[in-house]
Amino acid sequence: MTLPHGFVIALDRHTRVLDGGRALVGGFPTRLIRLTPRAQRLFTGATMRVRDAASALLADRLLELGMANPVVERLPAPPEPRYTVVVPVRDRPRQLARLLASIGAGQPVIVVDDGSRDPEAVAAVVAEHEARLVSLPVNVGPAGARNAGWRLVTTPFVVFADSDIVLTPDTLPTLLRHFADPRVAMAVPRITGLPVPRAGWIARYEHARSALDLGAHPAAVRPGTPVSWASTACTVVRTDALEGGFDDRMRVGEDVDLCWRLIERGRRVRYEPGATAAHEHRTRLDDWFLRKAVYGTGAHPLAERHPGFIAPAVFAPWSLAFIALLLVQRRWSVPAAGAVLAGVSLKIARKVDGTRHPHRLALRLTANGAFGAVTQTSALLTRHWWPLTVLGCLVSRRARRAAAVAALADLALEYRRDRVALDPVRYGVARRLDDLAYGAGVWLSALKGRSSAALRPRISR
Structure with a gap:
């Protein structure tokens, strides 16, 4: 199944063009693609139109990696639109x-x-x-x-x-x-x-x-x-x-x-x-809260059918070590976490060697990975694992500090992004109720199914 002639794609907003168009970096997980001179000529700015077998193959590859998206307004209607x-x-x-x-x-x-x-x-x-x-x-x-x-x-x-x-x-x-x-x-x-x-x-x-x-x-x-x-x-x-x-x-x-x-x-x-x-x-608080909890109860049935897809978070081994060091909250935690990031950055720089600024690119990718690890951990503490977080807060000052930082940082980032017509206090209350309801549903489904599959993060290399 090949893309038809005239199919138009545009690079995703997360895809970066490097070295004057000789390479692309982006996708999920992040990939580096080097383009031949012929492939570079297929692009007009950030868009590319399929005109032959080679361009169809490249467009299909970029779509599959999540590095590009179809330009829907320039696509033809299907031949049988009924x-x-x-x-x-x-x-x-x-x-x-x-x-x-x-x-x-x-x-x-x-x-x-x-x-x-x-x-x-x-x-x-x-x-x-x-x-x-x-x-x-x-x-x-x-x-x-x-x-x-x-x-x-x-x-x-x-x-x-x-x-x-x-x-x-x-x-x-x-x-x-x-x-x-x-x-x-x-x-x-x-x-x-x-x-x-x-x-x-x-x-x-x-x-x-x-x-x-x-x-x-x-x-x-x-x-x-x-x-x-x-x-x-x-x-x-x-x-x-x-x-x-x-x-x-x-x-x-x-x-x-x-x-x-x-x-x-x-x-x-x-x-x-x-x-x-x-x-x-x-819009009624009770109906809304119950619906959020019901959404969470779908976690275990999905974990049974798609065990590789349901993980509430995905960590690389280095990001797991980085997060663990921060959660320990010792005097040496920040320097040790920084050392992990430095080692990862050097490793990535070797992999992207040949680009114009490999170390600058590696630092940017490492920072993005660290930020993603922190936001996923915040979601685990406040949403998927909140019952464990509550228990930890009862016995540990470090757990209370981690939970407070996770909750406040989450609210600060999301409130700014959402631009909701609501004051920060009520937004924060609604956000935490949302997390409590969904997390409760996930735990209910896990207990009913006698499995923690829907609660376990996935380690990916």
Whole structure:
């Protein structure tokens, strides 16, 4: 499966051009690629257009490494852009009517009523919008409901949209352009918050920090990268790529499982923030907190199915030693941690020897790795491992100091980045409640499954 002529890519924002275009460094994990003079001539600034077999091979390689992304507005529409929308729903007729109105007339839509308590209300909305109704006698969950719908699909693409989603006219046409790449099996938009009148503090936090919002930058969805999973609250999938559909044994995390199974089969999943879909976020504190905890309970089932993907953090051996030295909090900790960084920097400099400034590049890469290790450790202490952190704080002053630094540094960095319309105090409370709820869900699932797989970091060389 090769990229077609005319396919356009642009270097990812994290990819650096070195030595006047003779080398590229970036991707996940970080790689250095040296370009031949012929390969250099394929680029126009940061973009490249596929025009022959050589450029198709290079573009495919850069996409696979996460060093480049498709320029979606310059991609052609697929030759068979027909799609069917599948909507799983349980009650919520008001939200369903709003979604169907946003889809518009003329598109085939299958609404799967997943055991509604008031099926007549759902049926009335479906009939009003001339969609097809599939009624399930009992509630089987979102995975089973989606499966019941997509098995009736005959178009090349299937769109899954939850009933609390609202589409824009450009959402689906933009996502469909990604399928010009024959390896793309799924494309997802950016999930934004549906505006609500007189939004409270939880609503404002959720609009800035929703778990469904994967950020403002396009990316390949791959475990171990900044965009490691994708939600099917709204997604476009090649119908023939589903191969069994969702795992209907899963009530939570079934979308992540499907995404990772596609990746394991060598297919690509694209995240495209240029396409957006609005989601009706939970704004009541109790509903919001419970939903965050429910998200966490999907960790153990995913760990059983994808043990190599679920790790809450990924450390290189050197970064683990660096973090351990800092956590010890002795007088010699900082000099020893600095010595580790110096040794790593020298090792990287040898690997990138031949670039114009190998030591400068090595220092930058080492600093990025150290910063990533610190932020991952902060997330472990405040989110995934918070029960252990609490126990440590009861008996150790060093544990209390580490937890305080992790929590405050996390808030300072995230508050500045999120630019949320909320004061720092309420933002901080919401952030910690978010972590407490999700972490509690992860621990509940681990205890229920009698396994710590979802809690163990992965050591990668």
